[in-house]
Amino acid sequence: MSDxxxxxxxxxxxxxxxxxxxxxxxxxxxxLRAECPVVHTKRFLxxxxxxxxxxxxQVAYDTEHFSSRRVIVRDVRPEITSSAPPITSxxxxxxxxxxLLLPPFTPDATKKLEPRxxxxxxxxxxxxxxxxxxxxxxRYSKHIPVRAIAHMLGIPEKDGDLxxxxxxxxxxxxxxxxxxxxxxxHEMTEYFAGQIEQRRRxxxxxxxxxxxxxxxxxxxxxxxxxxxxxxxxLLIAGIDTTWSAIGxxxxxxxxxxxxxxxxxxxxxxxxxxxxxxxxxxxxVTMAREVVKExxxxxxPVKPGNMVLLSFPAANRDPAxxxxxxxxxxxxxxxxHAAFGLGIHRCIGSNLARMEMTVAIEQWLKRIPxxxxxxxxxxxxxxxxxxxxxxxxxxxxxxx
Amino acid sequence: MRDDRRNDRGTRDMPGKLKIHVDQDxxxxxxxxxxxxxxxxxxxxxxxxxxxxxxxxxxxxEDKAWLAQANCPEIAxxxxxx
Numbered sequence: 357m358s359d360x361x362x363x364x365x366x367x368x369x370x371x372x373x374x375x376x377x378x379x380x381x382x383x384x385x386x387x388l389r390a391e392c393p394v395v396h397t398k399r400f401l402x403x404x405x406x407x408x409x410x411x412x413x414q415v416a417y418d419t420e421h422f423s424s425r426r427v428i429v430r431d432v433r434p435e436i437t438s439s440a441p442p443i444t445s446x447x448x449x450x451x452x453x454x455x456l457l458l459p460p461f462t463p464d465a466t467k468k469l470e471p472r473x474x475x476x477x478x479x480x481x482x483x484x485x486x487x488x489x490x491x492x493x494x495r496y497s498k499h500i501p502v503r504a505i506a507h508m509l510g511i512p513e514k515d516g517d518l519x520x521x522x523x524x525x526x527x528x529x530x531x532x533x534x535x536x537x538x539x540x541x542h543e544m545t546e547y548f549a550g551q552i553e554q555r556r557r558x559x560x561x562x563x564x565x566x567x568x569x570x571x572x573x574x575x576x577x578x579x580x581x582x583x584x585x586x587x588x589x590l591l592i593a594g595i596d597t598t599w600s601a602i603g604x605x606x607x608x609x610x611x612x613x614x615x616x617x618x619x620x621x622x623x624x625x626x627x628x629x630x631x632x633x634x635x636x637x638x639x640v641t642m643a644r645e646v647v648k649e650x651x652x653x654x655x656p657v658k659p660g661n662m663v664l665l666s667f668p669a670a671n672r673d674p675a676x677x678x679x680x681x682x683x684x685x686x687x688x689x690x691x692h693a694a695f696g697l698g699i700h701r702c703i704g705s706n707l708a709r710m711e712m713t714v715a716i717e718q719w720l721k722r723i724p725x726x727x728x729x730x731x732x733x734x735x736x737x738x739x740x741x742x743x744x745x746x747x748x749x750x751x752x753x754x755x
Numbered sequence: 756m757r758d759d760r761r762n763d764r765g766t767r768d769m770p771g772k773l774k775i776h777v778d779q780d781x782x783x784x785x786x787x788x789x790x791x792x793x794x795x796x797x798x799x800x801x802x803x804x805x806x807x808x809x810x811x812x813x814x815x816x817e818d819k820a821w822l823a824q825a826n827c828p829e830i831a832x833x834x835x836x837x
Contacts, residue, residue: 455801462800697783705785706802
């Protein structure tokens with residue numbers, strides 16, 4: 357495991373795994389944006405960071421010069437052995453791979469899951485509401501998306517802890533340690549191979565069977581490798597992302613009584629507030645690999661480098677969002693890019709929005725008054741997905 | 756820009772004179788429009804948005820049309836004043 361030297365010059369040597377970035381990235385992004393629309397670091401074998409909404413958008417829309425074959429910025433860049441279509445696909449392979457997955461994730465399709473998600477939220481709250489305190493990340497936000505996606509895939513919700521372990525190893529530890537990453541991918545592959553085998557004998561009606569039964573444009577079933585890759589994607593992308601978004605929203609509400617009171621009094625404002633939490637605390641930073649030389653916002657970018665595609669930084673750009681550094685829960689115009697821009701728009705965006713809305717709604721209904729526990733410490737995840745991993749809260753015990 | 760237009764002329768003064776159109780080359784299925792103005796948009800089986808009917812905005816729904824346009828991350832929605 358390689359340790360990174362602390363950053364002293366953010367403009368020429370940025371590092372998104374530096375503890376200061378993890379703790380509070382917003383002033384760093386503002387500093388970099390004021391300096392240049394695209395900055396570069398020699399770390400991670402060479403990586404650019406577009407800092408403005410416009411530059412992020414240009415990269416996201418440009419699949420000719422920027423490939424999605426690598427979507428995580430890491431210390432090493434080994435040969436690509438496992439893909440996760442469609443997130444790691446470029447045109448023309450991208451569209452058919454994505455279209456296979458889209459129908460189960462439309463707003464109407466995800467709406468069917470809502471009762472289960474609401475029940476999950478209530479079951480979790482039941483476990484700690486009598487205590488008057490809890491770690492809202494470890495005991496609430498963390499468990500909602502993993503159980504929901506398990507439900508969709510048709511695998512036991514109790515396997516959630518296993519999934520959470522793999523995700524931590526792939527998205528956080530894997531940035532600096534290739535062995536841990538490969539081991540986690542191997543374990544996931546074995547797990548899903550078992551699930552696929554079971555369904556060969558006993559077909560089901562869940563998302564795994566949907567993928568197994570899918571046919572490509574030539575009428576052929578998808579390869580096991582493709583099915584495995586897509587399952588890996590759904591699991592990795594669908595869990596700590598939404599967990600982070602729910603956690604950040606609760607963190608904001610815990611420290612901002614006026615917003616909390618307003619949402620309790622005006623629950624109809626919640627969908628608008630959720631969009632603002634998505635903008636202000638976007639959890640997901642993606643990546644691209646430069647495959648052809650080009651110019652972004654006047655800055656030349658060269659092949660061989662990665663691009664850290666920070667939708668969270670784009671969403672804080674004051675050129676696009678008035679009062680970009682303020683959380684305005686009734687913000688009317690909000691073209692935020694929390695779910696990406698262009699062809700790789702997050703497939704799970706409707707699911708994530710539903711989970712966030714239900715999770716915050718149920719929490720506010722049952723725990724309308726809460727605050728951060730001054731005796732505890734809030735900690736944030738490092739790297740690709742940002743959200744609270746410890747979120748100690750105090751609230752009135754339920755009668 | 757949009758606000759200027761609305762404030763100067765006032766969409767409320769021109770009922771039923773707006774038309775919307777979703778550019779299929781731009782829409783990526785964020786579905787923000789469907790959430791903000793469900794009466795004006797339909798989603799296909801992939802979740803991509805299309806204007807409902809011929810895109811005419813019924814009187815009284817003008818603000819929703821503008822709101823949907825202002826929240827589309829891909830800038831895929833055209834609102835045309837006839």
